[in-house]
Amino acid sequence: MVTHNTRPSAAALAAWSKSFLAGQDPDIRDALLGDSRVVTYPAGAIICTGGEDYKVALVHSGQVRAKVTSWDGREVTTRYITPGHITAVPAMLTNGAPSSVEAVTTCEVSILNPNTFRRLLRTRADLCYQVAVYLAESTYEAVLNLEENLFGSVQQRVSRHLLEMAVQTVNGLVVQTDQTDLANAIGSVREVISRALKKLSDAGAIRRYRREIWIEDPNLLRTFASPQPDLPGPKPRDAGEGR
Incomplete structure (x- = not known):
């Protein structure tokens, strides 16, 4: 129009x-x-x-x-x-x-x-x-x-694009997209995007529903998007630990 x-x-x-x-x-x-x-x-x-x-x-x-x-x-x-x-x-x-x-x-x-x-x-x-x-x-x-x-990893690029694409609704932040569209957006392929999204979902940063990706924890997603993410999980042992 x-x-x-x-x-x-x-x-x-x-x-x-x-x-x-x-x-x-x-x-x-x-x-x-x-x-x-x-x-x-x-x-x-x-x-x-x-x-x-x-x-x-x-x-x-x-x-x-x-x-x-x-x-x-x-x-x-x-x-x-x-x-x-x-x-x-x-x-x-x-x-x-x-x-x-x-x-x-x-x-x-x-x-x-x-x-x-x-x-x-x-x-x-x-x-x-x-x-x-x-x-x-x-x-x-x-x-x-x-x-x-x-220089950014696929995980970082996917996380950054989700943050940039997110739209605020009464139910929270949502991205209207699917794996193919997201792959096109960052110059990757669907299979690689699927693994990156699964990691974000398993960590509790996002929730997927059909063509919608809901951002459950924006701060955690920003951590995934950062160049040197400090993510939850096992920490590397000190050189002398366990000896």
Whole structure:
């Protein structure tokens, strides 16, 4: 569903207030949101495919993910995008993006006009500086994600993705996914994911039910996601112990 903005909706204004542009003057906000259109995507929908097909989108609700796909069809998630985030800012400046973006859950976004955004950047130094800071922070975030994907174990990556994908409900934190989707998200295979999930379930960190994974103990799951987990279980003996 597509709705063209004449006046920014309450959802768009709330999302803007969470974005990195929240401190900008209202005239910048009104110019960008006033020249946008609101779109609702169902879960699993492709929002853009990468390359020159990019969309600068302010997320109102739901969750989307950016992913890269290899020539043989394998996928790796580069980041999860939640309300208040704006997609494809680098792509807007370089006229292309290496990753595609899809809806993880049903989501609503404001599709911003990149031409309007670029015009404002050419005339507003304060906006340029804010975007530069955002791009620098995004670069550091990308490096950290790359480090985790290259050097982190499957157990760490699965745990981290579950924490990032979790949605708060009245019954607790839940992730709407299955083993195949999770394997695609981290660039692994279903059998390996199954073993990682079983370990988390046996430890009491999660509970599985069909296509739902309920996070029973977020702190324990964060321990599994850490680079050097300090997990419950037998401790290594001292060198002289038992002699």
